[in-house]
Amino acid sequence: MxxxxxxxxxxxxxxxxxxxxxxxxxxxxxxxxxxxxxxxxxxxxxxxxxxxxxxxxxxxxxxxxxxxxxxxxxxxxxxxxxxxxxxxxxxxxxxxxxxxxQPDGLDLDVHEPADDHAPPPPAAADAAALQRALATLPASTRSVLWLYHAEGYTHEEIATLMERTASFSKSQLARGTRRLRLLLEPDTRSIQESAHA
Missing domain, CATH: 1.10.1740.10 (RNA polymerase sigma factor, region 2, helix turn helix motif)
Structure with a gap:
């Protein structure tokens, strides 16, 4: 579960x-x-x-x-x-x-440490910003992020769906989350700065 x-x-x-x-x-x-x-x-x-x-x-x-x-x-x-x-x-x-x-730029079955319970990036509440950021990701990375965070699938279930391994799902989640944070953090910083102005 x-x-x-x-x-x-x-x-x-x-x-x-x-x-x-x-x-x-x-x-x-x-x-x-x-x-x-x-x-x-x-x-x-x-x-x-x-x-x-x-x-x-x-x-x-x-x-x-x-x-x-x-x-x-x-x-x-x-x-x-x-x-x-x-x-x-x-x-x-x-x-x-x-x-x-598939395959695309990030489709490597390389195990990368991932914090499975990490929340989505901080600006995820801004749907438009999230949609723009997701659109920049490779399809498989975007798919893993959505299936894991929004739909609640496990890495094993995602691996079965995508005909890959659980380590593939974990590495895509880690890389995709890191990439989204980089893309969304400037938005978060500018919101915080304007709030303190």
Whole structure:
């Protein structure tokens, strides 16, 4: 289980079993409700992993089509949101692989000491600054940061999803966090300086 200090996934939406049953029966209104509830979390996850709004829109559409196609396979032994999130992650990572954005500059299976419980960079509260900084990172590094900090995946789970090793995930997290801190600290310093002026 991820540490309690880690962010709760934006996917953590309790979906009534009656709504799932209606969707399984092919009821369009039920699918529309599921779409509305999960549109923003899927799009945000896809944007963070793919780094492009158009790609994120395509991941959203592919994810929802796959949910419609596979809802009969959902057994209910885990939360529906976790099942849907797994589909979204798989779709986003598959799109990255197809685009051959891996390997990239930081994709080395080198173990680097990482403080797994370190909070995201200090300016993370500023969503626009964070988005700009994330966009400068290689796709795999950005993906590890988002899956670990925002979605609460463990290094072992990320390694499985990305077909890599846990040490790869740890090194990407360490390097990505360090890089984000460098990119965001000037913003933090200027905010602090203006507050003391």
């Amino acid at each position: 991820p540490p309690e200090s880690r962010s709760t996934s934006s996917f953590a939406i309790e979906v009534p079993s009656a709504l799932i049953a209606r969707a399984r029966a092919g009821e369009r209104a039920a699918f529309e409700q599921v779409y509305r509830w999960f549109e923003r979390p899927v799009f945000t996850l896809a944007l963070r992993i793919c780094g492009d709004r158009e790609e994120a829109s395509e991941v959203l559409q592919d994810t929802m089509l796959r949910v419609i196609d596979r809802i009969g396979h959902f057994r209910g032994d885990s939360p529906f949101w976790g099942w849907l999130r797994q589909i979204a992650v798989n779709e986003a990572l598959m799109r990255l692989r197809r685009a051959k954005q």
